[in-house]
Amino acid sequence: MKIIKLNAIDSTNSFLKEMGQNSTLKNFTVVVTNNQEKGRGQVENKWISKPFKNLTFSVFTKDFDLEIKDQKYLNFAISLAIFNTLSNYKTPNLSIKWPNDILSANKKICGILIENNIKGTKITSSIIGIGLNVNQEKFADSLKNATSLKNSTNSKYDYDLDDLLLEIIENLKNTIHLLSLKKYQELETGYLNVLYKKNIPSMFKDRNDVLFMGKIIGISLYGNLQVELEDEIVKEFGLKEISFA
Structure with missing residues (x-):
């Protein structure tokens, strides 16, 4: 070193x-x-x-x-x-x-x-x-x-x-x-x-400032954030595509 x-x-x-x-x-x-x-x-x-x-x-x-x-x-x-x-x-x-x-x-x-x-x-x-x-x-x-x-x-x-x-x-x-x-x-x-807010229902907003509820459930194969939406559909987000509202 x-x-x-x-x-x-x-x-x-x-x-x-x-x-x-x-x-x-x-x-x-x-x-x-x-x-x-x-x-x-x-x-x-x-x-x-x-x-x-x-x-x-x-x-x-x-x-x-x-x-x-x-x-x-x-x-x-x-x-x-x-x-x-x-x-x-x-x-x-x-x-x-x-x-x-x-x-x-x-x-x-x-x-x-x-x-x-x-x-x-x-x-x-x-x-x-x-x-x-x-x-x-x-x-x-x-x-x-x-x-x-x-x-x-x-x-x-x-x-x-x-x-x-x-x-x-x-x-x-x-x-x-x-x-x-x-x-x-x-x-x-x-x-x-130790992932922040994992499995905790939270309010998010997308890059168009559209608000939605969901919970973080994991990280995808390619490193995207996996969020389960209210209808139980899992959606993936890349960097700067999602933030906490």
Whole structure:
């Protein structure tokens, strides 16, 4: 494992991607910054993080021998690594909101961005971007549904960012090792056991802002969200096609 620490950078994912174009990266090369100025989230969303208070980093990983059709298991492995780490800190009411937001008491504490390199039918490597709110206590009004480890646990003291980073990397190694062993069912069971609002009737809206009732029952073969509607028909939704109303 190689850890590269930067004081400030536009995007750790972009930095790692450029490194990979110019050199051969070792498995679990990590780039972490105190100040990520242009953090990226899912589907062109931005990740806003107060400098020196949180963890913003990216991890390069490879050698897990994964078919493209099975990429949902990579997402399960990464999400569970963060979930397991935060569980060790007794973070209350933890859950994973599909596909890979980590929530504490219904508030977002961590976001994940996975960018895969593909050759043929296989994912040959991935760059995993992680933004974890750790010691930030106040958030902008536009981030009213955000929280941090310090806020969630009501800690009087700041958490050590270096220690937390190392714990996350170790948990990533553990869950990605399960992936390389093709223990897909174990990863899926772990993920579904902590999936936000699973089997709870909820109000949703689609991309046209049409409201409907349903309940999340699982994840499809290709990683879409499966929602059982009121007439017991199961419908699948991709990223940004559905949200909670």
